[in-house]
Amino acid sequence: MNIARDSVVSIHYTLKGDDGDVIDSSASREPLAYLHGHGNLVVGLERELEGKSVGDKLSVKVSPAEGYGEYEDQLVQKISRRSLRGISNIRLGMQLHTQTPQGTRVVTVTHIAGDMVTIDGNHPLAGKALSFEVEITDVRQATEEELSHGHVHGAGGHHH
Numbered sequence: 001m002n003i004a005r006d007s008v009v010s011i012h013y014t015l016k017g018d019d020g021d022v023i024d025s026s027a028s029r030e031p032l033a034y035l036h037g038h039g040n041l042v043v044g045l046e047r048e049l050e051g052k053s054v055g056d057k058l059s060v061k062v063s064p065a066e067g068y069g070e071y072e073d074q075l076v077q078k079i080s081r082r083s084l085r086g087i088s089n090i091r092l093g094m095q096l097h098t099q100t101p102q103g104t105r106v107v108t109v110t111h112i113a114g115d116m117v118t119i120d121g122n123h124p125l126a127g128k129a130l131s132f133e134v135e136i137t138d139v140r141q142a143t144e145e146e147l148s149h150g151h152v153h154g155a156g157g158h159h160h
């Protein structure tokens, strides 16, 4: 069958950045299974998979806007260490969950100077052009339960 909305698709993939470095790969794992048409993949990749079938191999270049978003300077903030009260051992690269008017946001600690901590709310891959090598290993119809949860169950998906 061909990939369409509500397909459960299994892929092996390798993701590289602008510089050709491998950012992530499923090569040493089981394939990634995702529910197609529900925004579970970056939009630029999901669109290219539409209509493809098992055995197809694709090379897909994804712009930041269709990947993890443009890098937004206003998502970078300097705050005092005191406002992170309750979080011990603040260190570089640490990811924190903060409350904003738009809901919970994951931020990364990118700089620490004395009492000031810089946090960055951009996705770690924001602003990066991405390059995916993808091989489709399975396509099936989603179950009712998977559709109601919005994600895949079983191999390569959620186990709960």
Ligand SMILES: [Zn+2]
Binding pocket: 149, 151, 152, 153, 158, 160
């Ligand atoms: Zn579920």
